[in-house]
Amino acid sequence: MSTPVKVRLPPEIWVLIAAAFVIALGFGLVAPVLPQYAREFGVGIAAASAIVSAFALMRLLFAPASGRLVQKLGERRVYLAGIAIVAVSTGACALAQTYWQLMVLRSLGGIGSTMFTVSSMALIIRVSPPAARGRVSGVYSTSFLLGSLLGPLVGGALAGLGLRAPFVIYAVALLIVCLIVFVGLRESPVLATDSATAAPELTFRQAMSRPAYRAVLLTSFAGGAAVFGVRMAFVPLLVVEILEQEAGMAGVALTVFAAGNAAVLFASGRLSDRFGRKPFLILGSAICAVGTAALGFAPTMPWFLAASFVAGLGSGMFTPVQQAALADVIGTRARGGPVLAAFQMSADLGTVLGPIVIGWVADHTSFEVGMTVTGAVLAVSAALWLVTPEPSRIVHHEDPAHPDHAGDGIDPQCTCDGGPADAPVVRDGMAPTGRRAGYGKSP
DSSP states (O other): OOOOOOOOOOHHHHHHHHHHHHHHHHHHHHGGGHHHHHHTTTOOHHHHHHHHHHHHHHHHHHHHHHHHHHHHHOHHHHHHHHHHHHHHHHHHHTTOOSHHHHHHHHHHHHHHHHHHHHHHHHHHHHHSOGGGHHHHHHHHHHHHHHHHHHHHHHHHHTGGGOSSHHHHHHHHHHHHHHHHHHHHHHTOTTTTHHHHSOOOBOOHHHHHTSHHHHHHHHHHHHHIIIIIIIHHHHHHHIIIIISOOOTHHHHHHHHHHHHHHHHHHHHHHHHHHHHOSHHHHHHHHHHHHHHHHHHTTOOSHHHHHHHHHHHHHHHHHHHHHHHHHHHHHHOSSOBOHHHHHHHHHHHHHHHHHHHHHHHHHHHHSOHHHHHHHHHHHHHHHHHHHHTSOOGGGOOOTTOTTOTTTTTSOOOTTOOSTTSOTTSOOOBTTBOTTSSBSSSSOOO
16 A cells, blocks of 8 residues: 655635634534523424524525525635625524514524535535545534534533623624635635636536435435434433433433544544545444444443444544545536535435434334434445445546646546546546546556
């Protein structure tokens, strides 16, 4: 095995990673107080919960439009506009006088959130060196996780300021992020090509013809259903109703899951650049499947915490790597707004459907069966990757590091994955030229 080449990350990456940390920190600051804030307007529990659902629903519904905006306006404009919309709508939440005003403002925030999410993925892909995509995804995911964990802690420290204060603080932080990103990316030589040349577009139909993209969508859906949907909905119920523990222990279980996640997020992304995406996508999904299913059979709290940690380890192994695999599919130069939007929608759809479907299963059978079915969805995702070609071996004719033209311009006769519609597609890592598919490295 050849020694991996150390790739220096461009400064744009660190700007985006810092922005992600602040955004996650602020979201973790606002999310815990939102239902309680809604209750201040005299509504019931269901109505207060609907405020959270409205945000998620607008993210899901507006994702296709966000993809088209990225395609037409470019990543930076949509990114900045999305953050600005979330900042203004969040700040206005602090001034809301009625429940319905709060509902409308959070819905607008959901629209801005999906604009930010889709465009940030696009920006990360555009500025990431192809040989360091896994490493970048690992760092980015880790920064987001740390921000999410610290947010509630900061919120607890600021509890004395009242329920409206977190919205104002988050809004100000987002406006600062918007300014930093604008300045940090304004002179980017990587993104300057947007105005100089027409970036090739990757349509959803083209992406769906690639096995790796279909597998990424399933992994994204499975992760959304199991990690963000069923786990968040069922852990409190399992802890209180089955294990007969205090409600606070549910928070401990969620923290243990996050600890398992954080333990491997960065390493898995980095190592996938050297060993390929498939080992981590297969093993991570399988481990998360076992840990998730084990939650339903836990007889004691220590067992439950151990299962949570195992599930977190598995999730941490496949989460950043699936994003790197998505970048492998799209390539460095192409714009794939609808492709990215579908990736986000698959996770959001899993998050919405997971608790509903598994809740119905648990009602008609048991928690054990419900959690086993959830684990089975992850296992199916792992099985699909067994028969899917390695994504990191895909070659894009427009990539600047392509071995046939090394950034000297796009060769219209290039026969690589992502090339002309009638061009042969890379299969099993072997480019039609006879070279080993890659990014300019010797076979």
